[in-house]
Amino acid sequence: xxxxxxxxxxxxxxxxxxxxxxxxxxxxxxxxxxxxxxxxxxxxxxxxxxxxxxxxxxxxxxxxxxxxxxxxxxxxxxxxxxxxxxxxxxxxxxxxxxxxxxxxxxxxxxxxxxxxxxxxxxxxxxxxxxxxxxxxxxxxxxxxxxxxxxxxxxxxxxxxxxxxxxxxxxxxxxxxxxxxxxxxxxxxxxxxxxxxxxxxxxxxxxxxxxxxxxxxxxxxxxxxxxxxxxxxxxxxxxxxxxxxxxxxxxxxxxxxxxxxxxxxxxxxxxxxxxxxxxxxxxxxxxxxxxxxxxxxxxxxxxxxxxxxxxxxxxxxxxxxxxxxxxxxxxxxxxxxxxxxxxxxxxxxxxxxxxxxxxxxxxxxxxxxxxxxxxxxxxxxxxxxxxxxxxxxxxxxxxxxxxxxxxxxxxxxxxxxxxxxxxxxxxxxxxxxxxxx
Amino acid sequence: xxxxxxxxxxxxxxxxxxxxxxxxxxxxxxxxxxxxxxxxxxxxxxxxxxxxxxxxxxxxxxxxxxxxxxxxxxxxxxxxxxxxxxxxxxxxxxxxxxxxxxxxxxxxxxxxxxxxxxxxxxxxxxxxxxxxxxxxxxxxxxxxxxxxxxxxxxxxxxxxxxxxxxxxxxxxxxxxxxxxxxxxxxxxxxxxxxxxxxxxxxxxxxxxxxxxxxxxxxxxxxxxxxxxxxxxxxxxxxxxxxxxxxxxxxxxxxxxxxxxxxxxxxxxxxxxxxxxxxxxxxxxxxxxxxxxxxxxxxxxxxxxxxxxxxxxx
Ligand SMILES: [Zn+2]
Numbered sequence: 001x002x003x004x005x006x007x008x009x010x011x012x013x014x015x016x017x018x019x020x021x022x023x024x025x026x027x028x029x030x031x032x033x034x035x036x037x038x039x040x041x042x043x044x045x046x047x048x049x050x051x052x053x054x055x056x057x058x059x060x061x062x063x064x065x066x067x068x069x070x071x072x073x074x075x076x077x078x079x080x081x082x083x084x085x086x087x088x089x090x091x092x093x094x095x096x097x098x099x100x101x102x103x104x105x106x107x108x109x110x111x112x113x114x115x116x117x118x119x120x121x122x123x124x125x126x127x128x129x130x131x132x133x134x135x136x137x138x139x140x141x142x143x144x145x146x147x148x149x150x151x152x153x154x155x156x157x158x159x160x161x162x163x164x165x166x167x168x169x170x171x172x173x174x175x176x177x178x179x180x181x182x183x184x185x186x187x188x189x190x191x192x193x194x195x196x197x198x199x200x201x202x203x204x205x206x207x208x209x210x211x212x213x214x215x216x217x218x219x220x221x222x223x224x225x226x227x228x229x230x231x232x233x234x235x236x237x238x239x240x241x242x243x244x245x246x247x248x249x250x251x252x253x254x255x256x257x258x259x260x261x262x263x264x265x266x267x268x269x270x271x272x273x274x275x276x277x278x279x280x281x282x283x284x285x286x287x288x289x290x291x292x293x294x295x296x297x298x299x300x301x302x303x304x305x306x307x308x309x310x311x312x313x314x315x316x317x318x319x320x321x322x323x324x325x326x327x328x329x330x331x332x333x334x335x336x337x338x339x340x341x342x343x344x345x346x347x348x349x350x351x352x353x354x355x356x357x358x359x360x361x362x363x364x365x366x367x368x369x370x371x372x373x374x375x376x377x378x379x380x381x382x383x384x385x386x387x388x389x390x391x392x393x394x395x396x397x398x399x400x401x402x403x404x405x406x407x408x409x410x411x412x413x414x415x416x417x418x419x420x421x422x423x424x425x426x427x428x429x430x431x432x433x434x435x436x
Numbered sequence: 437x438x439x440x441x442x443x444x445x446x447x448x449x450x451x452x453x454x455x456x457x458x459x460x461x462x463x464x465x466x467x468x469x470x471x472x473x474x475x476x477x478x479x480x481x482x483x484x485x486x487x488x489x490x491x492x493x494x495x496x497x498x499x500x501x502x503x504x505x506x507x508x509x510x511x512x513x514x515x516x517x518x519x520x521x522x523x524x525x526x527x528x529x530x531x532x533x534x535x536x537x538x539x540x541x542x543x544x545x546x547x548x549x550x551x552x553x554x555x556x557x558x559x560x561x562x563x564x565x566x567x568x569x570x571x572x573x574x575x576x577x578x579x580x581x582x583x584x585x586x587x588x589x590x591x592x593x594x595x596x597x598x599x600x601x602x603x604x605x606x607x608x609x610x611x612x613x614x615x616x617x618x619x620x621x622x623x624x625x626x627x628x629x630x631x632x633x634x635x636x637x638x639x640x641x642x643x644x645x646x647x648x649x650x651x652x653x654x655x656x657x658x659x660x661x662x663x664x665x666x667x668x669x670x671x672x673x674x675x676x677x678x679x680x681x682x683x684x685x686x687x688x689x690x691x692x693x694x695x696x697x698x699x700x701x702x703x704x705x706x707x708x709x710x711x712x713x714x715x716x717x718x719x720x721x722x723x724x725x726x727x728x729x730x731x732x733x734x735x736x737x738x739x740x741x742x743x744x745x746x747x748x749x
Contacts, residue, residue, distance in 0.1 A: 195547075203630035204447075206547040206569030206607055211631075276548025320526040322546035324567065 005029045006425065007042055011050025011386060015057065016357035017375035026055055028382040031425035036376055048420065050386055056356045058090025058383035058421060060363040060373040061333065062260055063157070063236055063308035066092065066123070068114065069107070070099025074404050075313035077111065080333070081120035082401040082436065083311070085428035087333040088359070088385035088418035091372035092121045095157040096128040103128035103139040105147035112149035120428045120436070122383075124369055127151040129170050129181060133159050138170055145177050153367040155182035157236060158283070160218055162188050167222065171231035180258075180367050182234040183222050185243070186284065190214035195324060197270040197285040205273060207323065210285045212240040219243050223250045223257060234366055235259040237310050239284040241294035248303045258366045260308035261295050263332055263339035268292075268408060278319045278326030279406050282312070296343075299358055300350045306362030309336045313404030331407040334400050339409065341389060341416030352389070386420040393417055401434055440736045442561040444550045445570045446611035454615055458580050460732035461725070467504055468728035478507035481738055484537040486528070486553075487513040487564075489545040493699065494564050497723070498541050501730035507738075510537065525549070529556035539738055542566070547604075560737040568602050574698055575608035577729040579616060581722050582653055585694050590617030595647050597679055598657030598706055599628040599668075605698045606657055610636055621647050625679065627668040644679060648688040656681060656697045656706045672705045682708040686716060694718050 008026040013036060015021075025040040026033060034042075066080035075083075077094075084092045094111060096102035102111065108125040115123025127144040131137045133156045144151035154174065161167040161183050174181050191214045196202050198209020219235055223246060226233035235247060238259050247259050270286045280286060298304040312329025319326050337359065344350045350358075364373030371381035397410035421429035428435055437452045446454075461468075467475055483502040487495050495511070502509045512532070532540055539560045542550045547567030554561040565571040579589060586592055594613050600606040600622055613620050620638040622629065633640060641647045648654065661672055669675050676682075681695065689695075695707070695717040703709045711717060 198631050200632035200635045203632050203635070204607070206567050206604055208568070209631055276551050317524050317526075320524050322525050322544065322549045322552060324546040324548075325525075 004425065005042060005045040006422070007040060007045040007047045008050045008055050008384070008386065009047050011053045011055035013055045013376065014353050014356045015376045016353055016361040017057070018377065019353070020376070021353045026376060026384070028384070028422065028425045031382055033376055033378055033380045033382050035378055048386070052388070052390065053419060054352065054356070054387040054389055056385050056387060057360040057373050057376060058385050058423065059088045059337070059359040060091040060369050061089050061309050061311065062093045062153070062306065062363045062366055063310045064092045064094050064333065065097070065312045065329065066094040066111070067313060068098065068111065074315045075402055077114040077123060078118045079401060079403045080311070080313070081115065081118045081123070082434045083331070083333040084121040085421045085434050086401050086418065087335070088337050088387060088421050089333060090121055090383040090385070090421060090423045090428070091124060091369045093124045093126050093153065093367070093369070095126050095155060097133060097158045101128050101132050102126065103131050105143045105149070108144055108149035108151050109147050119423070120434065121423065122370060122372065124153070124367070125149050125151055126157070126182070127154045129154045129156045129161055129183070130166065135159065135161050135163055135166060138166070138173055141173060141177055141179060145179060150368070152177070152179040153182060153234070154179060155184065155236065157182070157184050160184045160186045160188060164221060164225070168225045168229065171226055171233070172229045175229060175231045178232065180232045180234050182236050183218065185215045185218040185222070185235060187214040187217045190217070196273050196281070197287045199270060199288055201270040201273060205276070207273070212242055212287065212291070215240050215284055216242040216246060219246050223255055226257060227253070227255045230256070232256045237262050237265065237284055237308065238295065238298070238304055239265045239287050239291060241291045244294045244298040244303060248298070251303065258305045259303070260306050260363070261299055261304045262308060262310045263336045264330060264408060266292065266295055266299065267339050267343045276323045278321060278323050279330060279408050281323060281326050281328050282330050283328035296349055300344070300354065305358070305366060307336060307340055307358045308363065309333050313402050314406050316405060319406050329406065331400060331402050331404060334402070335395060335407060335409050335414065337387060337418060338393070338414035338416045342414045346415050382422055382425040384422040385418055387416060388419045389416045391415070391417045442554050443572050443733055443737060444554060444561060444563045446572050446575050446608045446615070449615065451615050454576065454579070454612060456736060457576050457729065457732045458583060460735060461580050461728040464731045464735070465725070465728040468501070468731055469724060474504045474506050476506045477735060478502070478505040478738055481507045481538045482536070483507045483509050483734065484532055484540045485509060485511045486532065486540050486542045487511070488549065489543050489565070491543055491565065494543060497726045498564060498730055501727050502734055504727070505731055505734060507734065525552070526556055529553050533557050539734065562733060562737060565604055567604065568607070569604050570608045571604040572608050573726070573730050573733055574605050575612040576733070577722060577726040578609055578655070578696060578698070579612045580729050581696065581718055581725045582694070584725070585718065586652055586692070589613065591619070592652040593619045593621065593650055594653040594655055595621045595623060595651040596655045596657065597623045597644060597681070599659055599663065600624050600633070600657065601628045601630050602660070602663070603657050609655065610638055623647060623679065625669045625675070628663070644685060645688060648685055649690065651689060651693050653693060654681060654689065654695050656695065658698065658700065659702055659706050661702070661705070676705050680706050680708065681711050683710050686711050686714065689716070696722060699723070
């Protein structure tokens with residue numbers, strides 16, 4: 001079939017694992033990379049002209065909400081995978097806050113299997129830290145880890161493990177399997193009723209504030225606990241300058257910590273909430289300009305390991321409410337690269353290879369996502385993205401592949417867009433069209 | 437003057453618009469005061485009072501204001517917050533649109549709800565209080581009342597005392613006073629001051645006694661006793677001692693200074709009964725002025741800026 005041998009010709013190959021940044025051809029045969037080099041030839045290959053484009057490993061998203069099972073009106077594995085493919089992703093890690101919660105092997109396996117059936121991205125479910133996300137009793141890490149879904153990453157995302165003893169036990173227990181604990185960083189006492197970042201904007205808008213301390217206290221606690229038991233901690237959606245400092249200092253001390261930042265926290269600020277448009281409501285909340293600057297610097301210097309979308313679709317009727325009643329969350333998969341490219345690469349804050357690393361090797365270094373995000377070397381699975389860094393496009397929320405439309409970037413003009421995505425040598429996105 | 441399209445936040449107004457409201461209210465005050473009379477100014481107009489949060493006082497004030505201008509009033513209230521179960525906020529807006537109302541007066545416990553509503557509806561939206569955010573007609577009636585007692589407000593000093601953090605009145609009030617050139621000092625338990633309050637362009641004082649001799653107005657905010665439970669302050673007794681106005685503090689004020697309160701008062705907490713009933717307190721007057729100011733707002737939103745008493749019988 002035509003997909004079996006593909007020659008990606010003349011693209012700028014950005015391969016963070018090998019440090020390659022050069023104009024090269026990539027030959028893909030039978031789902032694997034056969035060769036990367038100059039002037040490759042293969043008579044049987046379909047030639048895809050990649051001049052002016054970037055050829056990179058497929059992206060890995062450590063933090064996605066696919067909403068299946070339970071909330072399929074907002075998103076499901078099929079629609080979320082399509083959004084992922086459109087965003088250059090080949091691997092997605094859906095969070096555990098589904099209904100039922102992903103706290104048992106049966107749930108993890110069904111999500112994982114559904115991902116395989118859809119075939120637009122590999123799906124690596126996140127297991128819950130605690131049963132039912134209740135913050136009390138640990139989920140069966142061992143069973144989840146041994147399941148077909150091979151869960152090695154646990155989070156009660158959306159809810160913090162507030163009890164320090166439970167968190168300590170989770171970290172201790174996790175170290176038996178060397179799996180990663182990712183705790184939603186929020187001190188719930190400090191954020192009771194909170195609606196947006198606490199600061200100048202909240203003070204004028206009359207919305208209860210979400211102090212940055214709430215995030216930092218929880219991260220500080222978790223860093224101390226993780227260091228104490230030698231466990232692996234991943235900090236999700238870092239949003240404050242103070243959190244960046246805590247992570248930087250912990251890394252310098254040798255704590256086994258990794259961290260992620262979302263495209264929206266890298267690009268949007270709390271004063272936009274002047275519109276009270278619930279599409280901007282997110283947890284953690286949009287912060288201030290100083291926070292955004294600190295996050296950008298931290299992503300560039302590697303203090304923050306990766307970009308994660310926290311793609312959180314919501315049905316329109318839930319977002320068409322008063323700000324206070326609307327749920328938190330925004331779409332991210334299809335705009336992530338464009339936002340980071342527009343805000344950090346096109347502005348000179350990050351070079352292209354580093355930026356691609358934050359979408360590929362960065363997340364792949366946090367948990368086991370199989371043959372994703374790694375080196376483009378002969379024999380490797382051909383999980384690839386081809387990006388057009390010059391394409392200017394205006395985001396149309398209704399044209400996105402997600403079932404939901406809650407993108408804060410609707411109407412925004414961005415530069416850079418995935419053109420093709422390949423999962424094991426098969427196009428999942430081709431010329432901007434998802435290959436369902 | 438720029439015509440008034442909606443009245444959602446004092447922030448959206450310029451000084452000429454504020455003065456237009458005050459001057460119009462001045463013209464309308466005799467009608468607001470007149471017990472059984474009305475003018476036909478808004479005959480044929482339908483005003484919807486959309487009260488998503490209970491407030492009998494404010495609703496009655498708007499009701500009277502609309503009726504004195506001969507508008508028809510429909511009351512739409514929904515207990516709780518996110519309208520009623522199964523009907524979204526947006527659906528409610530679309531229903532009102534389909535009913536062909538000419539103006540929506542909206543009260544909501546959710547900050548921003550009136551602005552959100554204005555995106556769904558073409559007709560003027562009048563904010564009757566939203567969450568902690570704004571209560572623009574309260575601010576306008578307050579500056580109207582101050583102006584009647586003190587004349588021009590430029591250079592005047594208003595001391596606002598109490599729970600600023602949770603107060604939509606304070607937010608609107610400060611903006612209205614700044615627009616008219618007044619000086620504002622906030623005196624509040626630090627736990628009840630909004631973050632970054634310095635950006636409001638006000639002074640903040642720790643001690644009430646120190647600022648009273650220099651005040652033209654003392655504006656007392658309502659204290660909600662339930663704030664005690666979240667450790668904003670220890671007890672209402674301590675609140676009264678440190679931030680309440682009693683006879684002794686009243687005596688610290690200059691002769692001409694007035695005491696105001698948006699109501700309803702907690703006598704014995706932010707204000708003692710003696711002070712509330714003294715002739716320095718203009719709290720009852722604020723209520724009557726509220727009707728005139730709301731008439732002025734409805735009038736300016738619904739029929740442009742001509743003479744408001746025109747056609748009065
Ligand atoms: Zn989260």
